Amino acid sequence: MQVARRPRRLTRLCGRNPLGAMPPQNPLVDDRTVDFILFDVLDVGALLALPAFQEHTVEGVKIFLGATRRLSREVLYPAYKPMDEAPPRLVDGRVVVHPVMKELYPRLVELGLLNATRPAEVGGQQLPFTVMTLASVYPMAANLGAYGYLGLTAGAARLIESFGSAALKERFMAPMYEGAWTGTMALTEPQAGSSLSDVQCRATPAGDHYLIRGSKIFISGGDHDAVENIVHLALARIDGAPPGIKGVSLFAIPRLRPEGERLVPNDVHVAGVIHKIGWRGLPSLALNYGEQGDCHGYLVGEPHRGIHYMFQMMNEARLMVGMNGVATASVAYQESLEYARNRPQGRPLRSKDPRAPQVPIVAHEDVRRMLLRQKAIVEGGLLLLGVTARYADRAEHAEGAEARQRARWLQDLLTPIAKTFPAERGFEANALAVQVLGGYGYSSEYLPESWLRDQKLNSLHEGTTGIQGLDLLGRKVPAEGGAAMMAFLEEVGATVGSALEAGVPASWCARVEQAAGELRDVTLHLLGLGQQGDAEAMLRHSADYMEMMATVVVGWLWLWMAAAAEKGLRERPEDAALFEGKRCAAQYWIEGELGRVAHWAALCRSGEDSYARMQDAWF
């Protein structure tokens, strides 16, 4: 609120000091829930028993979590609003970001977040990805833009770690992992967008390097002044390469290139700053390489394998986006919860005496509905990311090839869902947070609107929601003769068994089982269409299939949490409030949401063809 002449009165007018719009008490994420998921549900203790993680203990994990929470709350969150309000600017061809980034970045690095899951050889701690995933939700919730610099750098360094030569590792990976330089993923081009087979950026061999020429767009962190140098992991086409994705190679292209002891300009230029509506702490740029014909790029791995390498990283990147979505929904949920507990307005349905005091709005059922829906999405999303990360850990480190294979299938299957559910349902949750704040939610004096803006990106980057739907139904589900789906249905069955044993209402278990059965039947039907060669018919309702499967998956996860809550209620009655909340949210999802599955199943089955038939001229 722009204040007129009487700021003190204004505080009263707005019901709340605008300067208090970022109350220090927002916890970002509920600690008890994260602990519940890590230790009660996912049993991280068992994961730590695997040989790869033997150096870690539950105590150590808790210390790491604690440090991440503190940094997020005390350092990152207070910088969020200032960074949102003063987005990056272009000054003399360079991008200037909020000066606080110079302080934040080393703090993030110091915490070990860049390479926490990496092995000791590259300076990492080899922490389970599960732990890293559930820790990273805090800095993301605190300051998505600031965390973005780190996430992108980790991805870029990881590509070189996996596929680069020893020389590239020393030159480019090491300074990124050390926190001295940052990295980017430079895939998108203006004419190509999601269609990577249309990448046109060119690479001409020139001895130990290539000369790069071309343009990229939407490059996050593509230029800034928070650190000395930036390494772009970019896709380009070597002269004479075959057309399509089989002719795309991966290059490391530094902003400044090392020549002897010096760093010299590498002909990388900022063509424009995109005015994003969210993530405003992190610049998104159009870049030009090689305007003067002097942009050196260094081939990573073999020629023409760029898309293959990128895809190997894509799982992790998509899980990171999923966690961005959960985090952004979480911080807004916490803010709207706090507001609902403190904002008096109206009276209960049965007590309309205007002389009675007003009640906090959390007392109204419809407000609790909006809060419980947010909670069910946020916490369901947290476990979705957590369980997918655990499959990733087991895919790499479980004992026995079969166990690893099975975990890999499940990780692959769940990844598009773990990316999409938080983006789409998270956006809905973020809109509910705005709604809970009423007119105040519609003003930029309060924070929920900024998280609503932040969230919208997650359905767009790292593969749009439409692309995730095609990936799920067109690739992940049919892979290996449907082995992943079979494994998933077995997991559901196992959870139903333990939930019954734990004392979860049998009707909930039956509901989840029934929904999984519907999913199975529809899947078989669609796979049949695919086998008959009718890919269009199979994929026509991939958007509905995604919603259906995501809803079933989250139903399974809430059943799992309900089982853990029953156990908790018996064993730790002092935490009853935590467990009762889990039971209510599980009921909300299982009794309230799984009923939607039948509709999506019918649509997938019917092949309803309105938008297939629709012609351009008819709109």
Next chain:
Amino acid sequence: MQVARRPRRLTRLCGRNPLGAMPPQNPLVDDRTVDFILFDVLDVGALLALPAFQEHTVEGVKIFLGATRRLSREVLYPAYKPMDEAPPRLVDGRVVVHPVMKELYPRLVELGLLNATRPAEVGGQQLPFTVMTLASVYPMAANLGAYGYLGLTAGAARLIESFGSAALKERFMAPMYEGAWTGTMALTEPQAGSSLSDVQCRATPAGDHYLIRGSKIFISGGDHDAVENIVHLALARIDGAPPGIKGVSLFAIPRLRPEGERLVPNDVHVAGVIHKIGWRGLPSLALNYGEQGDCHGYLVGEPHRGIHYMFQMMNEARLMVGMNGVATASVAYQESLEYARNRPQGRPLRSKDPRAPQVPIVAHEDVRRMLLRQKAIVEGGLLLLGVTARYADRAEHAEGAEARQRARWLQDLLTPIAKTFPAERGFEANALAVQVLGGYGYSSEYLPESWLRDQKLNSLHEGTTGIQGLDLLGRKVPAEGGAAMMAFLEEVGATVGSALEAGVPASWCARVEQAAGELRDVTLHLLGLGQQGDAEAMLRHSADYMEMMATVVVGWLWLWMAAAAEKGLRERPEDAALFEGKRCAAQYWIEGELGRVAHWAALCRSGEDSYARMQDAWF
């Protein structure tokens, strides 16, 4: 996009000139569809045959529409983006708005939009509200903020017209209808929000006026420099009034009060400007009345009847908000359609040859899904507002008391839906428009993000979505022993009959009939709970009931449009594209959306009680 050194290249980089982000070709709303709804579906010709509208002809209506379209496209729309970018500022205690408003407002007034539906005595043309409603969608789509000044003024003037004395009409109503002054609706107070029974603003009798003291918040158009004077229609409590809504009176409070020939300051002060996230052309303010004890208010009508008067106006205000929602979804739909037709990217599923040229994204089924969903929401919403407005016209002017009574019931019943459906599903449509533009949609160089921001207000003002749900199920449905719902079901039955006759697929008709039957059965069940005195149980799922009924209502309307399209295909084959589009959208809604009804019905019936049980401490 902030441009670096080479703007020309940037055009290519972005695929599109940022300055062209507001292409003149955006039609705002599809003219053919508005004509189809007015003349083919709603048969405005028949409405004009009523005695009240005898002075009007179909030709005259078309001329009025044409003038509104031109002004909207040529004058209002080009000012939208500049007004969004330069929101109102507080300068020396006064609000300064974008200077273009000084030009726009007289143009809007000149068109006759302020009092088009009012009788000749107050300078109006007594046009059917139906026509005004479907004309107003154009200026709203073009520039929601600019139109807001006019809509608020019309509402304020109308209150005085209906309830004020002759003196008040001359002093305050006349200059508002003439366009010299603007008006506001000053209801909300910081401590009260949606709870109008908690209004605290005080009015102390002082001869021919009252002295007003108190604070209001979220007052749209509450101060600005576009016209000379502003009249606030404000709720306040006369000293000694009873508590609650029965002690609230309505006052006209001018910013400058007429004293003889002069206008003198009336002790009305701006306490702060709220930084809204949308509608940024229209200021939203915190106001203080009577800081110096010299704020004169003039009682409108009788004491303690303020809420009663306001409620009489509320129907129209809520329909206006509904139309805001439709308009905001419409302009974004048109923009994303244009984009999808022109943006090449990717290739069809069956043709992955990377050497083949890319196709416009409208060729991808999932993009057409997003466009068709927008179309179904936008055009379903247009008819929803149109039909509700026609009931309003007939409630006032139909021949025979019975016909008027029936129309009034239907108007009352549909109003909360006509307010909520466009706000909620419109927001979803606006998010889809952003999604169609991909990364470009996430930048403020393109317009869809601004409409997404604009839209979010519509679920909040004029009664939140939660309040509309309670109004629908708690008041409108049970009123007069359910007479309105009975009338609605009869209307559906009649439409089913004529659709069958027109050649609409029998399966669509059966689907609509079945959905209406489900709605009827659930309604009877819930009314039974109410009759047993269990209001909580009856209203527990009012949010689900609202979604269910809105989906059925829009299904009914699409069936109606499908019938008109069948007729059109036979009679005007040259417009086949228009009619085919209507058939596809009808199919989309009837086959694709009505299947959701069973789920909501089951929830309403089961009384699923998770959020009822949920306690504050469990979140």
